Amino acid sequence: MKKLVSIVLVLMLLLSLAACGGPDTPSDEGTPSGDNGASTSDQKDKTDDAGGEKIKLSGTQLGYNDDQIAAAEAKEEGLTPHDEYYIAVRKTIEEEYPNYEVEYLDWGWAETLDQKQRAAITAGDPPSVVAGETFMPTYANSGILEPLPQDIVDAVNPSFLIKDKNGVPMAVAHKASIFMLFYNKKLLADAGLDPEAEIKTWEDWQNAARTVTEKGNGEVWGGGIPTFPHFGGSLRATPFFRQKGTDFGGGSEINLTDPKVIETLEFIREMNAYFPAGLGNNADEGPLWEAFEKTQNIAFAVNGSWQAAGAERNNMDWGVAPLPLPEGGQIGNCMVGAVYVGVPKDAKNKEDAFNLIRAQLKEENLKIWLEETVCVPLKSIIDNESLYADNPTLKVAMEAFREGTYTGLTTFDKNDAQIWEIINTKVLARVTMTNDPIDQICAEAQKEIEGLLK
Amino acid sequence: MEKTLQLPAGIKKRGLTRAQREARRAYMIILPYYIYIAFWSLLPLLIGFFLGFTEFDGLSGLPKWVGLENFRTFFATNEYLILLWRQIWIGMICLFFNTVLSFLLGLALNVNFRIRGFFRTTVYVPSVAAVSTTTAVVVALLSPVDGGLNKFLEAIGVQPIVWNYSQFWMVFWIVVYFVWRSIGPAAIIWLGGLQSINPSLYEAARVDGAKRWQEIRYITIPGLKYIAGYIILTGVINVMQMFDVVMFISRGNPYGKTDVLMYRIYRDGIQSFNLGMAGAQSIVLGIVTIIFALMYFRFIVRSED
Numbered sequence: 023m024k025k026l027v028s029i030v031l032v033l034m035l036l037l038s039l040a041a042c043g044g045p046d047t048p049s050d051e052g053t054p055s056g057d058n059g060a061s062t063s064d065q066k067d068k069t070d071d072a073g074g075e076k077i078k079l080s081g082t083q084l085g086y087n088d089d090q091i092a093a094a095e096a097k098e099e100g101l102t103p104h105d106e107y108y109i110a111v112r113k114t115i116e117e118e119y120p121n122y123e124v125e126y127l128d129w130g131w132a133e134t135l136d137q138k139q140r141a142a143i144t145a146g147d148p149p150s151v152v153a154g155e156t157f158m159p160t161y162a163n164s165g166i167l168e169p170l171p172q173d174i175v176d177a178v179n180p181s182f183l184i185k186d187k188n189g190v191p192m193a194v195a196h197k198a199s200i201f202m203l204f205y206n207k208k209l210l211a212d213a214g215l216d217p218e219a220e221i222k223t224w225e226d227w228q229n230a231a232r233t234v235t236e237k238g239n240g241e242v243w244g245g246g247i248p249t250f251p252h253f254g255g256s257l258r259a260t261p262f263f264r265q266k267g268t269d270f271g272g273g274s275e276i277n278l279t280d281p282k283v284i285e286t287l288e289f290i291r292e293m294n295a296y297f298p299a300g301l302g303n304n305a306d307e308g309p310l311w312e313a314f315e316k317t318q319n320i321a322f323a324v325n326g327s328w329q330a331a332g333a334e335r336n337n338m339d340w341g342v343a344p345l346p347l348p349e350g351g352q353i354g355n356c357m358v359g360a361v362y363v364g365v366p367k368d369a370k371n372k373e374d375a376f377n378l379i380r381a382q383l384k385e386e387n388l389k390i391w392l393e394e395t396v397c398v399p400l401k402s403i404i405d406n407e408s409l410y411a412d413n414p415t416l417k418v419a420m421e422a423f424r425e426g427t428y429t430g431l432t433t434f435d436k437n438d439a440q441i442w443e444i445i446n447t448k449v450l451a452r453v454t455m456t457n458d459p460i461d462q463i464c465a466e467a468q469k470e471i472e473g474l475l476k
Numbered sequence: 477m478e479k480t481l482q483l484p485a486g487i488k489k490r491g492l493t494r495a496q497r498e499a500r501r502a503y504m505i506i507l508p509y510y511i512y513i514a515f516w517s518l519l520p521l522l523i524g525f526f527l528g529f530t531e532f533d534g535l536s537g538l539p540k541w542v543g544l545e546n547f548r549t550f551f552a553t554n555e556y557l558i559l560l561w562r563q564i565w566i567g568m569i570c571l572f573f574n575t576v577l578s579f580l581l582g583l584a585l586n587v588n589f590r591i592r593g594f595f596r597t598t599v600y601v602p603s604v605a606a607v608s609t610t611t612a613v614v615v616a617l618l619s620p621v622d623g624g625l626n627k628f629l630e631a632i633g634v635q636p637i638v639w640n641y642s643q644f645w646m647v648f649w650i651v652v653y654f655v656w657r658s659i660g661p662a663a664i665i666w667l668g669g670l671q672s673i674n675p676s677l678y679e680a681a682r683v684d685g686a687k688r689w690q691e692i693r694y695i696t697i698p699g700l701k702y703i704a705g706y707i708i709l710t711g712v713i714n715v716m717q718m719f720d721v722v723m724f725i726s727r728g729n730p731y732g733k734t735d736v737l738m739y740r741i742y743r744d745g746i747q748s749f750n751l752g753m754a755g756a757q758s759i760v761l762g763i764v765t766i767i768f769a770l771m772y773f774r775f776i777v778r779s780e781d
Contacts, residue, residue, distance in 0.1 A: 304640060
């Protein structure tokens with residue numbers, strides 16, 4: 023009966039995916055891309071040259087498969103560091119573990135990847151390595167992942183680990199970032215401000231943004247904290263709550279009525295006045311980044327390390343600094359753009375699967391990311407400033423990793439995505455779209471979320 | 477020359493009647509399609525129904541039977557009922573405008589003019605264009621700062637509008653997009669109905685001195701009763717399942733004010749993986765849709781019979 027139910031459930035998940043998934047389309051440049059789930063299946067069932075049985079492994083976000091390599095090599099502009107990294111990982115695996123037969127799965131990213139992985143996990147046949155970002159803490163807390171070996175834990179900065187409820191490291195990111203404050207030096211100078219002056223506090227930032235906005239006469243704006251009604255908003259807002267020593271809650275708790283949450287939301291609302299109406303809380307992020315990078319009429323942007331490439335590409339005279347702190351606040355930030363990987367408990371050849379992760383964490387492979395201004399987890403790289411001495415963004419980010427430990431967005435035991443949607447739309451976006459009393463906004467959302475956590 | 481097989485003497489023929497043989501042949505023809513439809517539609521429907529009585533996240537173990545708990549949550553939580561109500565009223569606005577405007581378009585397409593064929597093709601194009609692509613154009617047009625619509629308003633001296641701050645405007649654009657996309661196929665069906673009406677009825681009416689409006693009132697509309705039944709019934713089902721337009725154009729914003737139940741089912745199901753709750757909502761929405769369809773049949777179609 024149990025087996026029958028399992029089969030029916032797997033069928034159901036497959037049917038749901040067929041109905042709702044559509045073709046796999048990589049969500050952004052930050053994730054491996056290529057074909058529609060194609061793999062090196064033509065290599066299946068081979069034996070090695072010695073005639074022994076090859077160890078079969080598979081993984082998502084692990085390395086490029088043949089089709090992805092072909093697509094990357096066909097690009098007119100040549101290979102990006104992103105391409106080079108995933109090709110290098112595959113090469114490392116092939117050289118160091120010739121007895122492995124690895125299926126490099128391209129299951130997309132975000133929801134698509136989550137759906138496919140859950141279907142495989144439910145079927146009892148998960149990939150050797152699973153990957154993800156916002157949903158990986160849920161995997162860790164659900165007890166479906168194998169704890170990371172100690173050598174991996176010891177080698178990486180703790181911010182790059184996901185731990186379960188008991189504090190056991192379950193997944194590691196081979197790339198990530200935190201949020202920083204990017205600024206347009208020319209716009210600051212045009213407003214009569216010293217572009218080299220440090221912006222250390224919320225007050226400094228607010229004053230600078232106000233001056234730019236006032237001098238901008240409706241053409242140039244200071245910019246504030248984006249509150250896009252999706253994860254793009256909550257990811258960028260979260261560091262400011264953490265700087266105040268608070269967060270939205272987590273597990274089975276929601277914490278919206280905390281006075282520190284309300285104070286932070288008041289600051290977010292005040293800063294939103296330095297955006298053109300509707301830009302900082304638009305569902306489409308694009309216009310804001312375009313205003314910062316291309317049309318260059320927004321002076322400040324809260325973004326991850328990838329913003330540096332956008333500023334360079336558009337010949338901006340730019341600078342970067344750690345996020346300003348509130349008075350009496352503490353260092354706080356939020357991991358973003360991370361690709362976490364872990365080994366499911368039900369995976370076959372688990373020890374070998376961890377070798378695949380070790381190949382991803384190999385120093386010479388991770389150094390490739392530095393070319394793209396992407397932060398990497400190895401302590402040996404983070405501690406060696408000479409590797410990124412000429413990159414101001416990495417200097418700021420790596421220093422932050424040396425000084426503090428950060429996590430991604432907090433996760434909730436039940437209805438995680440739905441709760442975050444309420445926070446994104448009915449708290450953050452509503453705070454900046456309306457003049458409704460913030461305590462009322464928080465009380466209403468708190469009540470609704472409490473119902474979802476029961 | 478046709479040969480007829482004769483049964484041996486003493487054996488009484490107990491075969492099927494001709495009608496039964498034809499029916500069997502017909503069933504054999506549709507069997508592969510039936511199996512296909514059963515596999516892709518009926519099975520998920522049954523599984524979805526079953527899931528409505530369970531708690532299941534697709535990750536940690538098998539579904540846990542919780543009986544009517546999900547339904548209790550649905551009816552005890554004001555939020556779900558608001559979403560159901562919003563699905564109904566936004567859907568009905570879409571359905572009303574789509575039905576009326578497609579009828580008028582069908583009438584226009586029925587008039588003889590030189591490039592009628594071109595227009596008939598043109599009105600159908602929006603329905604075959606990809607929703608994700610066309611909604612991206614709408615979203616770009618609605619962008620608050622550099623969006624095409626606000627640029628236009630500025631050009632004519634009107635204050636730009638922050639569309640995404642307003643429930644009214646987001647519902648307005650959802651309806652506009654829905655009608656733009658759905659009007660073509662409905663107009664073509666209306667047109668088919670219009671062309672099936674016997675022209676001699678119009679000729680007779682004209683002989684009797686009927687005006688154009690009277691022709692429509694006494695000949696066209698009664699003649700299109702069953703076409704109207706089809707368009708409205710399928711329309712009810714469509715709008716009660718509408719979520720892609722909402723997802724792409726407003727994402728339920730501003731702050732949840734354009735969120736609808738079907739979009740919530742999608743999110744509960746494959747974002748939150750609260751599959752039990754998604755199943756329960758689907759059952760409720762399905763029942764409401766059936767009630768609407770039956771009401772339409774009972775009070776509109778049958779009463780006119």
